[in-house]
Amino acid sequence: MALLEGRVAVVSGGGGDIGGGIARRFAKEGAAIAVCDVSLEKAEAVAADIRASGGRAIGIAVDVSRPDQCEAAATRTLAEFGKITTLVNASATVSPDGNVEKIALDDWKRAxxxxxxxxxxxxxxxxxxxxxxxxxxxxxxxxxxGHFGLPGRTAYCSTKAAVMHFTRVLAIDYGPDNIRANTISPGPIDTERSLRRYGSRENSNRVRGVGQVLGRTGTVEEVAAAAAFLASDESSFVTGTDLLVDGGQTSFKGSSLERYSS
Ligand SMILES: NC(=O)c1ccc[n+]([C@@H]2O[C@H](COP(=O)([O-])OP(=O)(O)OC[C@H]3O[C@@H](n4cnc5c(N)ncnc54)[C@H](O)[C@@H]3O)[C@@H](O)[C@H]2O)c1
Incomplete structure (x- = not known):
């Protein structure tokens, strides 16, 4: 039996690389998907792809910073699929880099x-x-x-750390309702954005994979596999935790990967 048979998942940022990968994997596992994204075009593209593969999905335009649009997305999902069992939040904005003095207040607030x-x-x-x-x-x-800082990434790093603590308290509040809440912390994952930045997967691996414990960057499918686990009954006793899908990035704080060999 598929892992998510009979589930209905709302996936925010579902038009993006990781959100889209999660939406596709969940659909393969039997879930119906409301693909939500600020870009309707991207949401529709992922939903159409899922339908073309025999799954059930709709695309919905949602700016997650807008309460009315978030509420409307839930209402539309219920109207279309009759229930909601699963929520994945994968949307994020590109935060401007800079230290506190350089970041404009509006950019900080948007992040x-x-x-x-x-x-x-x-x-x-x-x-x-x-x-x-x-x-x-x-x-x-x-x-x-969200586990370690980076120079000039004040807004991004702070919001990601906040997401983890928010989720712990969510798990505490909603455990009695049989709702589990967990985070995934991806490390360097190859996405369209990183491929655009680094030119090719090989180059991305050369620049970002070097010094990683597994010696490479990760894939969207590897993050989606972790999400499928956390959304399914395979993780029925897992709540309030963070699953690092980072190839060991966070555990390794050295500068050289020379192996102990004797
Ligand atoms: N790619 C990586 O290496 C990496 C590493 C760690 C964490 N992440 C996290 O994974 C998630 C997905 O990132 P990605 O790499 O797939 O990026 P992405 O840009 O492909 O996906 C993000 C999606 O969010 C959407 N979005 C932006 N603003 C929105 C808004 N206001 N409302 C709704 N949707 C909005 C975008 O349109 C986009 O489709 C993000 O939370 C990101 O921080 C990514």
Whole structure:
């Protein structure tokens, strides 16, 4: 039996690389998917792809910083599929780099609105339905950069750390409703964006994979596999935790990967 048979998942940022990968994997595992993204075009493209593979999916335009749009997405999903059992929050905005003096207040607020408050809003408008369905799972995408800082990435790193703590408290509050909540912290994952930046997977691996414990970057499919685990009954006793899908990036703090060989 497929891992997510009979589930209905709302995936924010579902038009993106990781969100899209999760949506596709969940659909393969039997779930119906509401692919939500600020870009309707991207959401529709992923939903069409899932339908073309025999799955059930709709695309919905949602800016997660807008409470009315988050609420409307939940209402539309319920109208289309009759219930919601699963929420994945994978949307994030590209935060401007810079130290505190350089970041404009509006950019700071936008990063918080999309990366952090957006999760709060998507949870706010779907948890009642998940409870009504008898329980389910929330999977929030954080980042290895929520575990350690990077120069000039104040907004991104701070929002990702906040996502993890938010999710712990969510797990505590909703455990009695049989709703589990966990985060995934991806490390360096090859996506369209990183491929655009580094030119090719080989080059991305050369630049970002070097010094990683596994000597390479990760794939969208590897993050999606972790999300499928956390959304399914395979993780039925796992809540309030963070799953690092970072190839060991966070455990290794050295500068050389010379192996102990005697
Ligand atoms: N790619 C990596 O290496 C990596 C590493 C760690 C964490 N992450 C996290 O994984 C998640 C997905 O990242 P990705 O690499 O797939 O990036 P991506 O840009 O492909 O996906 C992000 C999606 O969010 C959407 N989005 C942006 N603003 C939105 C808004 N206001 N409302 C709704 N949707 C909005 C975008 O349109 C996009 O489709 C993010 O939370 C990111 O921080 C990525």
């Amino acid at each position: 918080l609105d999309v990366n952090f408050t957006g999760m709060f809003l998507m949870c706010k408008y779907t948890l009642g339905a998940i409870r009504a369905a008898g329980g389910g799972a929330v999977v929030n995408i954080a980042s290895s950069h």
